[in-house]
Amino acid sequence: MINFVIKLAAIALAGTAVTATAAVAQVKLPPTITMTAYDTGTSGFNITVAIGKMMKDKYGADTRVLPAGNDVARLQPLRAGRATLSAMGVGVFFAQEGLFEFATKEWGPQPLQTTLSSVDCNGLSIGVAGDVGVKAIADLKGKRIGFVVGSPALNQNALAMLAFADLAAKDVKIVEFSSNNAMWKGILNNDADAAFTSTIAGPAREVQNSPRGLVWPPLPHADKAGWERVRKVGPYFTEHTAACGAGDFKDKPVQMGTYPYPIYSVYASQPETDVYMLTKALIEGYDGYKDGAPGAAGLAVKGQTKNWAVPVHPGAVKALKEAGAWSDDQDKHNKALFKRQELLLAAWADFNKGNPPSDPAKFAEEWMKARKAALGKAGMPD
Known part of the structure; x- marks a missing residue:
């Protein structure tokens, strides 16, 4: 009889423990x-x-x-x-x-x-007007790259992408704009050739649908030296294959970079x-x-x-x-x-x-x- 009572008590305690655990795991947010x-x-x-x-x-x-x-x-x-x-x-x-x-x-x-x-399926890289003949990051040498005044994140990210091909600010023509939207308007108006953005950004799609068109030069993941240079400038970048956004990504995914x-x-x-x-x-x-x-x-x-x-x-x-x-x-x-x-x-x-x-x-x-x-x-x- 004593053993039976002990077993019942043990079962009751176990049930209490399970209930307590479930209560702890239940999400409770502030109002x-x-x-x-x-x-x-x-x-x-x-x-x-x-x-x-x-x-x-x-x-x-x-x-x-x-x-x-x-x-x-x-x-x-x-x-x-x-x-x-x-x-x-x-x-x-x-x-x-x-x-x-x-x-x-x-x-x-x-x-x-x-x-x-x-x-997600989008990537982050340099989008380039399709009429300037750029097929690889190295082809950006001497081209006009958009920068935004007071936006170190955008500008540093563009420099990180250039570093893939061992290019720096001195190797391109920096064109400064007052805002991100102004920069992409600059590409539409042929005042710049390329800029850093997300493949799903609205302004990138606008350029894609314009007479200039838009291309995304790849950053092949097999190029370890290139990626080492990228991370020296932007250590937060990771390799990523973009499969959506402004471009023909569905049929032709592009190896590039991203960060969360x-x-x-x-x-x-x-x-x-x-x-x-x-x-x-x-x-x-x-x-x-x-x-x-x-x-x-x-x-x-x-x-x-x-x-x-x-x-x-x-x-x-x-x-x-x-x-x-x-x-x-x-x-x-x-x-x-x-x-x-x-x-x-x-x-x-x-x-x-x-x-x-x-x-x-x-x-x-x-x-x-x-x-x-x-x-x-x-x-x-x-």
């Missing part, structure tokens, strides 16, 4: 979630709106999407605690590294970490449980938003970019492990990225203790020297 994204109408904004609708429909959480035109504006509400999640592009890497617009006294290296990111976009980012200081719940909601609610906007399908948990340039938040790691989408190799890589963030933050603190210049340009110049020295001393690439 209101604020997210930031690129401007209204961009793919990042549209994907984020689709996610917001899913969170409302599936979990009852009201969402706000704040549009912002640049990386600083997108991160400011997140840093101030007024937003929970930011749909970033490669700016999340620049922010982590304290580069370009983040090489200022007000910013510096940011301890940003990621949750889920999207890589949007990259749903958080700060390291955000509680692990909160980030776990957000990431789990993105994973479990995938069917509710994957068809909601072009590019959203790229957020599939099994298709996540591995071993990228910015670490994954521990809360997101927990959700990815539960989904069977995390490995020991990723864990090792992630821990190395945490160490890099710690080193950059320490270097920034030391730099500011040394009475740096007040002039913004000199401040950035001196910080870049200090950053390079700290990374070099630790044996890390700068």
Whole structure:
């Protein structure tokens, strides 16, 4: 009789444990979630709106999407605690590294970490007007390449693509424009020959349908030396085969590069449980938003970019492990990225203790020297 009672108690306890586990695993979101994204109408904004609708429909959480035109504006509400999640592009890497617009006294290296990111059928590369005879990246030598004033991400990405063929800014004719749309209008009007963009960008399709036409010179993945040069300029790029966008991709996929976009980012200081719940909601609610906007399908948990340039938040790691989408190799890589963030933050603190210049340009110049020295001393690439 005693044994029978003990067995019943054990069964009851086991049932309680199972119930508790199920309760822990159940997604619970705050009543209101604020997210930031690129401007209204961009793919990042549209994907984020689709996610917001899913969170409302599936979990009852009201969402706000704040549009912002640049990386600083997108991160400011997140840093101030007024937003929970930011749909970033490669700016999340620049922010982590304290580069370009983040090489200022007000910013510096940011301890940003990621949750889920999207890589879909589109690619990211240099699109070239079809009437200039370019068939390979090397053919861009001497051609007019569009740059956008105050947009280091776009310009750096164009330079990374040129580096594939061992070309630099001095080897081409840089034509500056006030905005991305103005740059592509410049290609339409024959004021420039090529520019960096996504294959699914609207302006790229407009050029494709114009008398000039549009081609995408390949970056063959077998060219290891070329890809090594790409990553020296843009270490966040990965090889990718584009199969959709402005061009005949369906029948002729093109080997080029990409990086995740949007990259749903958080700060390291955000509680692990909160980030776990957000990431789990993105994973479990995938069917509710994957068809909601072009590019959203790229957020599939099994298709996540591995071993990228910015670490994954521990809360997101927990959700990815539960989904069977995390490995020991990723864990090792992630821990190395945490160490890099710690080193950059320490270097920034030391730099500011040394009475740096007040002039913004000199401040950035001196910080870049200090950053390079700290990374070099630790044996890390700068």
